[in-house]
Amino acid sequence: MKKEEIPQDKSTLENITKEMYYVKGNDGKYDTGLSKGWSVKAEALESAWDDIDVQVEEALAAVRNGEKSPVFYFMKKELMDEAILASYVGMMKFRVKRHFKPGVFKRLRQATLLKYARVFKISVEELKSFEG
Structure with missing residues (x-):
């Protein structure tokens, strides 16, 4: 060129x-x-952001429907996957995935919630009370 x-x-x-x-x-x-x-690259980036927006909206709907915990929503919102989130909170990936279950999430210790809250840059109370 x-x-x-x-x-x-x-x-x-x-x-x-x-x-x-x-x-x-x-x-x-x-x-x-x-x-x-470059218009081609701009279109590709716009398409990628549209896909991310859809994933975040689906995660929000899953929290509202009681299918997923707020941890799942905030992970998607912060553009993370299970492996990245697990590394940030210092847990195994399978444990993080268990915390996506609303029943398991409700029983999490304060120290665990604090780890998630720090990563998501929110308070523990915001994480616990988030309903979408």
Whole structure:
């Protein structure tokens, strides 16, 4: 790609960041150039965020229906999966998955709830009383 071929499409990130590309200059040597955005990449990112929004809404519905605990919702909201959350709270993944069950969640010790609350940057009371 030549420097003048670097995409400069409108992007939601154009005022926040620029991407660096390696390009060939007119002399045939490699150089760098900046891009404001690329429409194809912007569409892909928008689609990914739409998918995330759907997952968060489904998690919220599961909490409201009594199928999942607030831990599940906040994990989705914070863009985590079971393995990441388990590593942040210092537990095995299977234990974290058990805490997605409303009955198990209601019996969690204060210390365990505090670990989750810290990771989610909320209070223990917010975590315990969250109903969606």
